[in-house]
Each structure stands twice: as structure tokens, then as C-alpha cells.
Amino acid sequence: MARYDAREAEPKWQALWAERQCFVAPNDSPKPKCYVLEMFPYPSGRIHMGHVRNYTMGDVIARFRRAQGFNVLHPMGWDAFGLPAENAARDKGVNPRDWTYDNIATMRGQLKQMGLAIDWSREFATCDVAYYSQQQKLFLDFYQAGLVYRAEADVNWDPVDMTVLANEQVIDGRGWRSGAPVERKKLAQWFFRITAYADELLEALDHMERWPEKVRLMQKNWIGRSEGLRFTFDLSNSEKLDVFTTRPDTLFGASFVALSPDHPLSEVLAKTDKRAAAFIAECQRIGTTEAAIETAEKMGFDTGITAAHPFDPAWQLPVYIANFVLMGYGTGAIFGCPAHDQRDLDFARKYKLPVLPVVVPEGEDPKVFEVGAEAYTGPGRLANSRFLDGLEVEAAKAEIAGRMEAQGKGTRTVQYRLRDWLVSRQRYWGCPIPMVHCPTCGIVPVPKGQLPVELPSDVRFDVPGNPLDAHPTWKHTTCPKCGAKALRDTDTLDTFVDSSWYFARFCNPKSEAPVDADAAKYWLPVDQYIGGVEHAILHLLYARFVNRGLHKLGYTAVDEPFAGLFTQGMVCHETYKGHNGEWIAIEEIEKRNGKAYFKGSDTEVTIGRSEAMSKSKKNGIAPETIIDVHGADTIRWFMLSDTPPERDIEWTNDGAEGCSRFVQRLWRLVDEAGELPPPGTKADGASELRRATHRAIAAVTDDLENLRFNRGVAQIYTLANAIADAKDASVAAKREALEALVLLIGPMMPHLAETAWQALGRDTLVVDTPWPKADASLVASDTETYAIQVNGKLRATRQFAKGTDKATVEKESLALEPVARMLDGKPPKRVIVVPGRIVNIVA
RNA sequence: GCCCCUGUGGCGGAAUGGUAGACGCGGCAGACUCAAAAUCUGUUGCCUUCACGGGCGUGCUGGUUCGAGUCCGGCCAGGGGCACCA
Numbered sequence: 001m002a003r004y005d006a007r008e009a010e011p012k013w014q015a016l017w018a019e020r021q022c023f024v025a026p027n028d029s030p031k032p033k034c035y036v037l038e039m040f041p042y043p044s045g046r047i048h049m050g051h052v053r054n055y056t057m058g059d060v061i062a063r064f065r066r067a068q069g070f071n072v073l074h075p076m077g078w079d080a081f082g083l084p085a086e087n088a089a090r091d092k093g094v095n096p097r098d099w100t101y102d103n104i105a106t107m108r109g110q111l112k113q114m115g116l117a118i119d120w121s122r123e124f125a126t127c128d129v130a131y132y133s134q135q136q137k138l139f140l141d142f143y144q145a146g147l148v149y150r151a152e153a154d155v156n157w158d159p160v161d162m163t164v165l166a167n168e169q170v171i172d173g174r175g176w177r178s179g180a181p182v183e184r185k186k187l188a189q190w191f192f193r194i195t196a197y198a199d200e201l202l203e204a205l206d207h208m209e210r211w212p213e214k215v216r217l218m219q220k221n222w223i224g225r226s227e228g229l230r231f232t233f234d235l236s237n238s239e240k241l242d243v244f245t246t247r248p249d250t251l252f253g254a255s256f257v258a259l260s261p262d263h264p265l266s267e268v269l270a271k272t273d274k275r276a277a278a279f280i281a282e283c284q285r286i287g288t289t290e291a292a293i294e295t296a297e298k299m300g301f302d303t304g305i306t307a308a309h310p311f312d313p314a315w316q317l318p319v320y321i322a323n324f325v326l327m328g329y330g331t332g333a334i335f336g337c338p339a340h341d342q343r344d345l346d347f348a349r350k351y352k353l354p355v356l357p358v359v360v361p362e363g364e365d366p367k368v369f370e371v372g373a374e375a376y377t378g379p380g381r382l383a384n385s386r387f388l389d390g391l392e393v394e395a396a397k398a399e400i401a402g403r404m405e406a407q408g409k410g411t412r413t414v415q416y417r418l419r420d421w422l423v424s425r426q427r428y429w430g431c432p433i434p435m436v437h438c439p440t441c442g443i444v445p446v447p448k449g450q451l452p453v454e455l456p457s458d459v460r461f462d463v464p465g466n467p468l469d470a471h472p473t474w475k476h477t478t479c480p481k482c483g484a485k486a487l488r489d490t491d492t493l494d495t496f497v498d499s500s501w502y503f504a505r506f507c508n509p510k511s512e513a514p515v516d517a518d519a520a521k522y523w524l525p526v527d528q529y530i531g532g533v534e535h536a537i538l539h540l541l542y543a544r545f546v547n548r549g550l551h552k553l554g555y556t557a558v559d560e561p562f563a564g565l566f567t568q569g570m571v572c573h574e575t576y577k578g579h580n581g582e583w584i585a586i587e588e589i590e591k592r593n594g595k596a597y598f599k600g601s602d603t604e605v606t607i608g609r610s611e612a613m614s615k616s617k618k619n620g621i622a623p624e625t626i627i628d629v630h631g632a633d634t635i636r637w638f639m640l641s642d643t644p645p646e647r648d649i650e651w652t653n654d655g656a657e658g659c660s661r662f663v664q665r666l667w668r669l670v671d672e673a674g675e676l677p678p679p680g681t682k683a684d685g686a687s688e689l690r691r692a693t694h695r696a697i698a699a700v701t702d703d704l705e706n707l708r709f710n711r712g713v714a715q716i717y718t719l720a721n722a723i724a725d726a727k728d729a730s731v732a733a734k735r736e737a738l739e740a741l742v743l744l745i746g747p748m749m750p751h752l753a754e755t756a757w758q759a760l761g762r763d764t765l766v767v768d769t770p771w772p773k774a775d776a777s778l779v780a781s782d783t784e785t786y787a788i789q790v791n792g793k794l795r796a797t798r799q800f801a802k803g804t805d806k807a808t809v810e811k812e813s814l815a816l817e818p819v820a821r822m823l824d825g826k827p828p829k830r831v832i833v834v835p836g837r838i839v840n841i842v843a
Numbered sequence: 844g845c846c847c848c849u850g851u852g853g854c855g856g857a858a859u860g861g862u863a864g865a866c867g868c869g870g871c872a873g874a875c876u877c878a879a880a881a882u883c884u885g886u887u888g889c890c891u892u893c894a895c896g897g898g899c900g901u902g903c904u905g906g907u908u909c910g911a912g913u914c915c916g917g918c919c920a921g922g923g924g925c926a927c928c929a
Contacts, residue, residue, distance in 0.1 A: 078920080111888070172926095197917095213847085213848095214847070214923085214924085217846075217847065217924085218847085218923095218924055218925085221846070221847095221924070221925060222924090223927090224928065226928075228929080236879085243929085244929070245929060246928095246929065247929075258929095298927085322927095323927085324927040324929095325927080325929080326927075326928065326929090328928085329928045329929075330928075332929065334929045335929085336929085337929095341929070342844090342927090343927055343929080344929085346927095415928080415929090417925095417928055418929095453917095474882080518855085533923090536922090538880045544858080633927085641855085641866090641867065641868095642856060642866085642867060642868080643855060643856070647849095647855095647856095649855085650854090650855070651852090652855090652868075654854095654869070655855080655866055655867080655868060657868090658867065658868055658869095659867095661881090661882095662867090664881090664882095665882095668882090704904080708865090710855090710856075710857090710867095711856095711857075711865095711866085713866075713867080714856090714857070714865065714866035714867070715865095715866080716866090717866050717867065718866065721866090785862080786862090787861070788861040788862090789861085789862085789910070791909085791910090792861095792909070792910045792911095793907095793910095794862050796862095797862060818896095829909090830909065830911090832861095832862060832910080834910095834911050837861055837862095838861045838910080840861080840909050840910060841909090842910095843910055
């Protein structure tokens with residue numbers, strides 16, 4: 001009897017799998033394909049528990065599908081561009097490229113220690129010239145297809161990271177990475193025309209059944225479709241003003257018109273009106289951060305201009321510039337109907353504008369119905385609205401929209417909240433945008449033959465600003481069109497561009513084209529994608545959009561890149577705080593009697609709630625410390641046990657110890673099994689052990705199919721218990737049970753499985769062994785246990801032979817002592833017999 | 844403010860409308876040991892009873908049903924997303 005030594009066994013199997021190229025996926029195979037992908041990591045330095053959880057889940061699916069006979073693609077790469085490399089360069093004086101590739105080498109080694117079934121021959125990093133030069137080609141393709149454009153716009157400027165950000169990357173008015181309040185700047189930048197696909201991206205969500213409902217809903221809200229009417233006001237200064245509304249039915253309740261401070265007309269007015277200019281400046285000073293919006297009052301400036309009501313030219317509405325009107329949505333101008341919109345009501349009360357209700361709830365008298373502090377937004381009938389009077393809201397919308405369209409005053413339109421994706425970044429460590437600015441020709445794409453536009457390696461980080469722009473020579477080039485002196489675009493692409501098509505590149509990472517269309521046609525869509533829910537909008541929306549572009553360009557054959565998505569929960573741990581509220585690292589404390597103290601002292605430390613492991617909270621456990629002591633199988637088993645995969649899991653020492661003990665227990669089960677018949681011996685009969693074996697096979701298969709890893713784990717414990725308890729089972733049944741057990745743990749604890757398989761006398765590999773099949777006749781039992789209830793309360797249980805007729809079940813149930821006692825001699829009012837399940841006697 | 848999700852033992856969590864608490868962690872008792880670790884056996888929702896047994900239990904509250912953790916209505920608590928989007 002020997003302990004199972006994971007440290008000895010694990011590297012051995014890993015080397016053998018690699019040597020036999022077990023996980024190298026051919027691009028042609030008679031088997032059905034299965035593409036399993038986990039969101040690729042940013043090479044920050046070392047892997048963390050979140051990676052371990054993510055990659056363990058993906059690995060289980062990949063190995064399970066492989067055992068089921070699929071040609072499985074399970075690749076790995078590196079999302080390797082990004083700001084941390086530049087920060088390291090600035091803080092430590094290293095080269096971003098060296099820093100990144102060093103990290104990749106470290107993390108690759110750590111991932112290999114986990115024993116992942118990955119096709120390493122397809123590995124790449126997005127900072128490889130070979131990758132980003134292909135991305136530059138794609139950028140030019142998208143440009144040609146009209147999916148990329150340059151425009152001057154109000155953009156989000158992160159003053160700490162010194163770059164602009166996309167809307168999706170501004171969280172609560174702050175930069176997603178730096179946390180600094182973003183500022184607004186007017187800059188010419190590159191955009192991806194994601195809005196061109198707004199309707200498609202929205203519509204497709206309804207059919208993405210293997211995506212979490214939550215993620216689909218978040219994307220739906222982010223895209224934000226609303227139907228309404230766009231129409232034009234004639235202004236007293238003989239200008240025209242377009243507005244958008246979703247409530248055209250309330251037009252006769254209008255009492256003002258409002259422009260965004262950023263509206264072109266506001267800017268025109270500011271030129272001649274000092275007070276208007278001052279008001280606009282004031283709005284801009286307050287800014288658009290969350291805090292500012294929370295507290296900012298509705299403010300307006302009466303321009304003195306008036307707008308003629310579309311259905312009554314004599315009815316003139318005052319035109320204000322108002323701080324709550326956003327330039328980025330609709331037309332940047334609205335009409336205000338205070339009675340039925342809260343913001344309009346707040347504004348009207350402040351500036352003493354009329355509040356005329358035009359929608360009256362059922363049962364209210366239109367003559368007396370009034371709106372107080374709250375706008376009425378519910379259903380009702382129109383009043384005070386001329387030709388709309390008496391109509392319900394939806395009918396009124398249709399009527400007024402129809403009249404406007406017939407008279408050429410307006411059109412029904414659909415507005416989206418989604419904005420185009422700003423992809424320019426004023427940073428160094430990213431994919432250079434392959435564009436040239438020529439004084440005479442304007443913007444000229446770099447011809448594909450001149451790609452790649454390579455990043456220089458001699459850049460300085462000790463001066464603020466864009467390092468590429470500051471480089472002495474890099475940006476100076478000649479115009480590809482006229483040959484005159486010209487400047488390169490010194491911005492790089494948002495790193496989310498890099499991760500928006502890597503899944504397609506994995507299909508053939510050596511391809512001369514960005515995406516090998518044949519390979520992509522074979523592999524895509526990804527059958528199972530796994531990653532954190534924090535990417536619900538950003539990465540997952542961008543990738544869906546880019547894939548639609550790829551499809552349009554003929555690179556891919558599918559609309560949606562990820563057929564199945566699974567969002568796993570985070571890995572959490574208790575937190576500890578000292579007296580000053582500072583975070584205390586796990587290594588600095590020790591626990592005694594449920595309390596925490598500084599190591600070797602009596603100074604108590606406050607135990608805080610469990611939170612996602614993070615550097616800042618100092619509550620992270622380094623995976624390698626667990627792997628070094630217990631082995632990869634233990635940490636993998638922990639990640640799969642107990643907690644459902646979509647929920648946050650709490651890392652505990654006791655739990656890890658328990659997993660390690662189970663590894664040993666499984667090993668002993670095999671090692672101390674005693675004499676077994678030779679491999680291939682068939683078991684027969686229907687012993688308890690055989691039933692337990694086949695029930696486990698059926699249950700674990702079902703659980704893995706549905707990504708219920710925690711339940712699969714529980715089934716495996718149950719089978720292990722059954723084997724341990726089956727002292728007098730036949731040796732053939734024992735062999736069958738042990739072999740099933742080993743194959744079932746194969747995807748989860750692959751190293752232990754191989755070792756145990758060998759110990760059972762097998763000379764093949766578990767990774768080459770088909771998934772076991774459950775014998776249906778053994779899964780079902782030949783007796784049925786009925787729960788016998790009286791008035792819905794359990795009083796007894798009783799076994800009946802399978803298929804016993806209802807009358808017999810009823811008769812014998814009534815005769816049971818506890819039932820008879822409850823009935824107390826009286827006949828039952830009613831007896832319900834559910835075959836195979838339950839008898840309920842109503843007394 | 845709007846939208847969504849989640850509430851089950853000491854803990855993580857099981858449970859096609861049909862025996863609530865599978866499985867694991869932890870606890871308790873015992874075996875082995877000079878002792879400890881490891882391992883093994885038993886036990887472990889709460890109340891009541893010497894015992895047999897009985898009662899109560901899935902956030903609260905009402906309903907549907909022979910039967911509700913599960914379905915429906917109304918609350919409460921925690922978490923998440925969006926947020927001046929016209």
C-alpha cells in the first residue's frame with residue numbers, strides 16, 4: 001500500500017499525452033467536431049484561481065466530448081496587448097514586449113501543470129506580429145466594407161490612462177481600468193460601425209438558446225431598441241429642428257422644446273449670445289459623471305426662439321437649451337410634455353411652464369384630472385388633443401404618426417441606445433492602426449502589401465502622452481498614394497479588437513489570410529464558450545459584431561460565433577482587516593477558535609465577508625501552492641465540487657484538504673481492491689454494485705452534458721461509497737465498478753485516472769478510451785418504493801414489485817399499521833395512487 | 844428610479860408538483876495508536892418522549908392542489924445590470 005504521489009505521476013502523464021499528441025486536433029476528421037473554448041487569459045504574470053476554475057471546466061468538457069467520440073478543438077492563446085505592460089515598462093524599466101513574453105512563458109508552464117487537454121500547436125499571442133498584422137488586414141477589409149470610419153466626436157477621455165475609451169468601457173462615469181472620472185473631449189477617432197448591426201445583434205439574441213438568459217437580457221438592454229417618431233419643428237428664426245419621440249401621442253401636451261448643450265444649433269446660438277455661451281459652459285463644467293447627474297438639477301436657458309406646433313402653426317413653443325438632453329441619443333433635441341414625462345415635469349415646474357394632461361387613466365374625469373409631483377406614464381385615453389381625443393395610447397401613436405407621414409412632416413423610426421465602437425487608443429502596446437495621414441490626399445490606408453505596420457521597440461515611457469506619437473522617427477512615412485511626406489496614425493486599436501476574432505484564428509493560426517475560411521467553416525461556431533460574466537457586454541458584444549463583419553467578408557460562415565455560452569462564477573475567499581481598516585494578507589494571519597490573529601501574536605484581526613480573490617484585498621491563494629502540495633487533480637476536483645459552476649465558489653482550506661483526501665481514497669479503492677479478474681471480463685447479473693455502477697454512469701453523463709459538475713462530483717462520491725461498501729460483490733462486478741469509476745473521473749482528475757487505469761492492469765490510456773455506456777436495464781430498479789402519505793404527510797414507505805397494480809398498492813397501503821392508526825377505523829375519503837411514486841390517503 | 848437574479852441544517856449545496864436536506868465540509872462519539880496524524884465505524888435540522896412515537900421545519904404572507912422548496916399573488920432581505928436614452 002502506497003500513497004498516490006501526484007507530484008510524481010502528473011508530469012509523467014502530461015509528458016506522455018504531449019509525446020503522443022493526444023490533443024492535437026486535425027482540421028479534417030470523420031468524427032463530428034466540437035469546439036470548446038475558454039476566454040483566453042491576459043498574461044498578467046501568474047495564473048490565479050479564476051483561471052484555474054475557468055480552464056478546469058473547459059477541460060472537463062473537452063475531455064468528455066473527446067471520450068464521446070468528437071474531434072475536439074481546445075486551443076489556448078494570450079490576450080497579450082494592453083496597458084499593464086506599459087505600466088510595468090514605466091515602473092520597472094522593462095520592455096513591454098519582454099515583460100509580456102516572460103509572463104506568457106511562466107503562465108504557459110503553469111497551465112501545463114494543470115494537465116489541460118489543449119492543442120498547444122495552435123497557440124498564439126495577440127502581440128505576435130503574425131497575429132496583429134492579420135488584424136491590420138482585417139481593419140482594412142472592414143474599412144473597405146464601410147464598417148470602419150473616422151469621425152470627430154465627443155469622446156470619453158481617461159486622464160490617468162491617457163487614452164480615449166469606448167462607452168462600454170466607462171463604468172459609472174469612470175475608466176474601467178483606472179477608475180478615474182472620464183472627461184469629455186472632442187477628437188477625431190476611428191470607429192467600428194457596430195450600430196449597423198444593432199437590429200441583427202438584437203434579433204439574434206432571441207434564438208441563442210444556449211446562452212444564459214441574463215447575458216442576453218443585458219445585451220438587449222445595452223442595445224436598447226425603441227420605436228418612435230422623428231419629426232421637424234419650424235423655428236421662429238426660420239431654421240428647422242428635428243426631434244425624436246417615443247410618445248408622439250402626447251404632442252398636444254407639449255409645452256416646450258429643448259436642445260442639448262452640444263446641439264449644433266446651441267453652438268450657433270452661443271456665438272452671438274453670451275448668456276447662451278455661459279450656460280453651455282456651465283453644463284459642461286458639471287460634466288456627466290454619475291455623481292453629477294444624481295445631484296444636478298434640471299437647468300435650462302430660454303433662447304427666445306420659438307417652435308411652431310406641427311398641427312397648429314399659431315401655437316408657439318419656447319425653445320430652451322437644457323442640460324438633461326443628450327446629444328448622443330436621437331437627434332439631440334426633444335419636445336417636452338411635462339404631464340407624462342418626469343424629467344419634463346421637473347423642468348416645467350422649475351420654469352413655470354404649462355402642465356396639460358393629455359392621457360387620462362381609465363375612470364378619471366378628463367375635465368378634472370391633474371398631474372401633481374409625478375408624471376403620469378400609464379395607459380389611458382387621450383384628452384385635450386383635438387383629433388386624438390378618446391383614443392387609447394397605442395391607437396393615438398399610430399394615428400398621429402400616420403398623419404405626420406401622410407403630410408410629410410415626420411417618419412416612424414427606430415432608435416438604439418447602442419453607439420458606434422470607438423477603437424482608437426492613444427497607447428503604445430497595441431495593434432497599430434494601418435492608416436496614413438497625408439497633407440494632400442487626406443486619410444490613406446496602408447496597402448496590404450506594405451503590412452505589417454510594426455511596433456517599434458525603442459520607445460520611451462518616462463514622458464507622458466502617446467509613446468508612438470513621441471517616438472522621433474516612427475510616425476514619419478510617405479503617402480502610399482502620392483509619395484509625399486506623410487504621418488502614420490499613431491493610435492493603436494482597442495485591445496478588445498484583438499479578442500473579437502481570435503476564436504476564428506484558432507481554426508488555422510498559420511493561415512496566410514486573417515481567417516482560413518475552410519477551417520472556420522469546419523470549426524465554427526464555438527460549441528461551448530466559457531468565461532466570466534464581466535464580459536457579458538464588452539467582449540461578447542464586440543465579438544458578435546466582428547464575426548458578423550467576418551461573415552459579410554466571407555471569412556466565416558456563421559452569424560453567431562458562440563453557439564453555447566457559459567458564464568462561471570468567481571473564486572472567493574474570506575477577507576481580513578486590521579484596526580485601521582487596512583487589508584491583511586492571508587499569509588499574515590492564523591486562526592484560533594474561529595477568530596483570526598496576526599501570526600504568532602494575540603492581536604486580533606477582523607474577519608470580513610468573502611469576496612472575489614484580488615490583489616487589492618490580499619485574499620488570493622496562489623494556485624501553484626496547492627498544486628505543489630496536493631497536485632493538479634486536487635485543485636481541479638475542488639473547482640468542480642459542491643458549488644454550481646455559475647455561482648461564486650468559496651475557497652477553503654478544509655475543502656481543499658477534503659479533495660486531497662478523496663484523491664487518496666480513490667487510489668486506495670483501486671490499489672487495495674485485491675484479486676480482480678483480467679481486464680475485459682464481463683460482469684453479469686443485477687447485483688447492487690452493478691446497479692450502482694450503471695446508475696452512476698447514467699447520472700454523471702447527464703450531469704456533464706448539462707455542465708452540472710457539482711452534481712456529477714456527488715454521483716462519483718456515491719459510486720465510490722458503493723464500491724467501498726460492496727464487500728461481497730463478485731470480483732467481476734468490482735472490476736466493472738472500478739473501471740467505470742476511473743473512466744468517469746477521467747475528465748475531472750485525468751492524471752489519477754491514468755494511474756488507476758494502469759493499476760487495474762490496462763495497457764491503454766484513459767484519454768483513448770471511449771466514454772462508458774450505462775445499461776438501461778440496470779439503471780432502473782425492479783422494485784418501486786412508494787411513499788405512503790396520510791393527508792399529505794409521510795407515514796410509511798413500502799416496496800412494491802415494479803408494475804404492481806393500483807388496487808393492490810392501495811389495499812396494502814391502507815393495511816399498514818401507521819396508516820390504520822391515523823385512520824382510526826374510519827374509511828378514507830379518497831386515495832390517490834401515483835404509479836411508482838406515492839400513495840396519498842385523504843382521511 | 845427601471846430591469847433581472849437569489850433566499851433550504853453550523854457551512855457549500857441536492858431535490859421531473861410526489862419520502863426535504865443526496866453528496867461534500869465541519870462537529871460529536873468510538874476503534875486503531877504510548878500519543879498524534881492518517882484511516883475505519885457510528886452519529887449529526889429543531890422541539891418533545893425512558894422508549895415506541897409525535898409535533899415543527901425550505902425568508903415572510905396569502906392562494907391553487909389529494910400533495911408546494913418547486914406553480915401563482917403580495918411583502919421583506921441580499922446580489923447584479925442599466926441609469927437624465929426622450
